[in-house]
Amino acid sequence: MEFFRIRKDIPFMRHALVFNIISLITFLAAVFFLATKGLHFSVEFTGGTLLEVSYTQAPDLGKIRQQLESDGFADPQVQNFGSSRDVLIRVPLTKGAESSKVGEQVMASLMKVPEGTQSAGAGGTASAMTPQLKRVEFVGPQVGKELAEDGALALLLVIVGIVLYLAFRFEWRFAVSAIIANLHDVVIILGFFAFFRWEFSLPVLAAVLAVLGYSVNESVVVFDRVRETFKKKRGMTTPQVLDHAITSTISRTIITHGSTQMMVTSMLIFGGAALHYFALALTIGICFGIYSSVLVASPLVMWMGVSREQFVKPKAEKQEAVV
């Protein structure tokens, strides 16, 4: 089998401007949604209490919400989680109250939810309406703040680390364009999370950072080829070299990302609610990763004026290439 029967180098660079404009628009849209809608942070970041309870029959979420509100919980969120019988309840932090007791108070409140809460009513025996606690999470305010800070620091460390490494291995132009291209992925993933109001939790943060490292891979593979082509072939213009490098690695790009996506899709299908947003962040990251590292990073390198001379001059460079 061979999926990629490419006779000539595909002239990606001819359309470089178009690609850059497309990504600029998506990027701006993502920033817009981030600014206007903001991220829907999970309890881990905001602090508060989260309970996952399961009923033997689907309960009426509205009644649960009412009961919680009448018991003095301000702004409780009640939603289904995975199935209609599993309910996720989030209660924000309240000042003054002994916050670590909130979990028990919520459970007590749930027990009080009146009988016959289902729309059908008939099957609502007492035992059917008794919720079973599956999971409680309580996060104090100091922890959440730290997590957000640590997350930002981790992102910074990844960026600095990758730029330094690429600048050392290749050239600063590559380093800068690779990181710009991939940061634009990160912003777009966050944009999706803001637009759809998906929950941004710690595993999602991990996924975003993992995707950042992974997409830079992609740029690295293309750049490796660019360097190699510059050294081996004379008389090609810079756009031609870039086209050649992208074309000759496109099969690998698609196959690799396809394989990784198979794994991620499997997580989306079998991983359940706990891994849902994690896998979703990865999916967006992988799709935009292909696009940005190939069609954003390469034009950026071109605009920044990469040329053959930067690679061929020093002898030491040449020896490295033989390795």
Place this chain on the structure above:
Amino acid sequence: MNRYPLWKNATVLIALVLGLLYTLPNFFGEAPAVQVASVKATHKVDARLMSQVEAALKAAAVTPQGVVLDLNSIRVRLADTDTQLKAKDAIEKALNPVAAEASYSVALNLVSDSPNWLSGIHALPMYLGLDLRGGVHFLLQVDMKGALTKRLDSIGADLRGLMRDKNIRHGGIVREGQTVAIRFRDAEARDKARAVLNDSQPDLQLVDAQDGADFRLVATLKLQAEKRIQEFAVKQNITTLHNRINELGVAEPVIQQQGIDRIVVQLPGVQDTAKAKDILGRTATLEVRMVDDEASANMDIMEQAARGQPPPGTEYYIERGGRGLLVKKQVVLTGERLTDAQAGFDSQTQEPAVHLSLDSSGARIFKDVTRESVGKRMAILLIEKGKGEVVTAPVIRTEIGGGRVQISGRMSTVEANDVALLLRAGSLAAPMEIIEERTVGPSLGADNIAKGFNSTMWGFIAISVFMISYYLLFGVVSVLALSANLLFLVALLSLLQATLTLPGIAAIALTLGMAIDANVLINERVREELRGGNSPQASITAGYERAWATILDSNITTLIAGVALLIFGSGPVRGFAVVHCLGILTSIFSSVVVSRALINLIYGHRRKLGSVSIGQVWKPGV
């Protein structure tokens, strides 16, 4: 030319065998077990207890599959859950004859069912996090400021006593925030006080201040003293928590310091958070009382007391040595007066001893009491849940002033340590607050394992099917390399006993999905070389060598992200990062070295190789 030297093949083989060996325990599952741990620090878990347990099992006609003694517990492995319950009852009855005064916790637990020789080489199954096996997780914040103010309060009391002893007149000693200020009427008194404090209070830093007509001496804790007090506070709180949690009968509690001022408590299998919280927050108290020596020496009275009729005004206790003892009900001192207890040695006789420090009012009471009762015995009791226990009952030899008390004589070093620990364990050194709490039900844990496992399995199958149909034999080699990667990863995780969480399982899946990249790179390169008209053998060599630089670069960038997560991540992110980083390392080895070894084995020895099975090599224009 496509042949590996012997040492390289041997390396691959050894790595695979080790990988298999350390992955093996994960397949054996777990066997029911009964775990015995001590609830009180005065009762040790040792070989004697082990023989006691074995005897109890024999008496109940239960044959255990193995009895293991480890650092602080005894585990009895059993064939099935029926005998597990039977064994638990038998051991419980033998060790704790009176249920209300249990000295040992006997808990049902699961232990790895792998054969003993595997456990012998430390091949254990992966350590599952709470989200996979269910349980409670608490993150407690120790109030460091509270620890310091508590200490400063007692220093303030000390200073008052000191000023009085040295006849220095002062206009009041007050704690103001994190300082203690002493007022004086004149500079002379202040100078005198400063000289005294410099000698007797090495932890304090003194600064002069003028406040209107008043001369003030402001004392703050020196930085290293502050640090020492805080370290001590966390350590003592951990000790106290240990003692309390032991009572819960949790099979494998985790109590660890995290950062400088936090304590993580993980209780696998515990569902009742309310009870757990209650126990974490409870305080035990320490009391010093006098022993009624006359009555204690009288055999008749003692016999009566042992039967539950002690003389009025006294209580009957059994000392650690096993002898009975009558203790007066009147409390001389409480644990609040005790600032520290350390095991050490008597400076003259070099006997093991316990050194106690009392605060100033405690010291004064102690001085008075000891002056009146030289030659008599005093008892130090630990009162928990309304029940007391005599920790030690030493004889008073001389009057003791100054608040530094030494208990020595007829003690081993171990005993001295135990007593010091018990005395310290009485209460929390600083208040604690729960800042994070997570409870995961056991069914959810099992659910999470199944979900993680299914995602990985189906993803792996999908990738395998694609790789084999696209690259044929090279695809098979790639899949074998990927399996080796999984093997190494699981073996490493088992060997390091790193905590596996649900994000960790996701990381295994993701790492596998990413690791296939290296093999795709290699296979595409080999195809490209073939397309360029190279001979098959040369194409294999060139393909692997050219791809190597790219593989290294791309893995390093991924690793940078992984390490950043490892450094800054906490909780679930950390679990993800550990697996991710390990996976990147194993994937470099397996996708390059292992797959090359296999390819060499298949094609390397053929001198005339007409073609290789890598799928269709399409050439433009053909």
